[in-house]
Structures are given as structure tokens and as C-alpha cells.
């Protein structure tokens with residue numbers, strides 16, 4: 445299958461980018477193709493309806509149209525979606541055909557806090573539903589990610605090390621069921 449990963453923050457030391465890159469390796473190790481969009485690849489102008497869509501938006505939309513799933517790895521800012529990621533979503537929502545429709549999405553987040561970015565996922569669920577994407581019920585919040593993720597995003601504690609591969613395996617199986625029942 446083809447899967448897209450989207451997220452991280454604009455910080456070079458982003459915990460979410462670390463997690464995203466780890467998940468990318470996990471998915472590839474299971475024999476799937478991936479395309480990842482994070483960091484500077486998401487530095488786009490703020491949405492404005494008389495601007496031409498940025499090249500990056502067209503590239504991401506094309507990747508999503510050819511994908512069987514999307515893994516979002518999003519920081520939580522003030523219990524919601526960080527501005528640069530919401531901006532990316534808004535740009536993509538203006539393109540046709542919609543890159544979001546019927547796309548199964550796994551929500552992931554890393555935070556130094558105790559809730560692992562799970563409150564921000566509520567905002568993501570509302571936004572994704574509005575676009576016709578399908579956020580799967582299971583999610584992957586990583587609390588205390590500053591302690592629980594290594595420099596390359598590899599889980600350091602026992603709970604995270606068991607949780608990550610199990611959520612990824614379930615999600616890939618779900619995408620496979622959808623893809624093969626078309």
C-alpha cells in the first residue's frame with residue numbers, strides 16, 4: 445500500500461517529527477511505500493482565496509489521492525491543531541477532486557505533557573469529519589514524549605515500545621481491508 449505521513453512542528457528538534465520518522469520506518473519495515481511531509485515542506489503562505497495554491501499543497505494532494513491511508517503526527521497547541529497544519533488542511537480543502545474523501549486517518553501526537561496531545565485530536569476529528577475523511581477510533585498519543593522517545597523517535601519505555609507497533613499493525617490491517625474491498 446501507499447501511505448502518507450503528515451505532521452511535526454516547524455522546530456528542528458520537534459518531538460512529533462521524531463515520532464513521525466520512527467512511524468515512517470515502522471511502516472516501511474512492513475513492506476509499504478510512504479511519503480512524508482513535515483517541517484519546512486509545510487512552510488506555506490497563509491491561505492487566501494486569491495493566491496495560487498503552493499507547490500507543496502499540490503504535491504501533498506497528489507500523494508493523498510494515490511494513498512490508502514494517512515498518518516497524522518500533530519503537536520497539540522492550546523488543545524487544538526497547530527496553525528501551520530491547519531493552514532495545510534485548509535489549502536488542501538480547496539482543491540478538486542478532494543484528496544480527503546474516504547481517506548482512513550490515524551491520529552498520533554507527542555507531547556511532554558501527561559495527556560500526550562490527545563486533546564488536540566478532538567479538533568482533528570471534527571476537521572477531518574468535515575472533509576469526509578475517516579479518522580479511525582484508535583489513536584496514538586505519546587505522553588512524556590521528551591522522556592519516552594529517543595533522539596530518532598524510537599520508544600524508550602516499555603509501554604510506548606509495545607503500544608506503537610500494535611497501533612501501527614492494527615491501522616495497516618484496517619487500511620488493507622478497506623483497500624481490498626473496493
Ligand SMILES: Cc1cc2nc3c(=O)[nH]c(=O)nc-3n(C[C@H](O)[C@H](O)[C@H](O)COP(=O)(O)O)c2cc1C
Pocket residue numbers: 452453454455457458459460461519520521522523524554555556557558559560561
Ligand atoms: C503555542 C503552544 C501551545 C501549546 N499547547 C499545548 C497543549 O495544549 N497541550 C500540550 O500537551 N502541549 C502544549 N504545548 C507544548 C507542546 O506539546 C510541546 O511544545 C511540544 O514539544 C510541541 O511539539 P514539538 O516537539 O513537535 O514541537 C504547547 C506549545 C506551544 C508552543
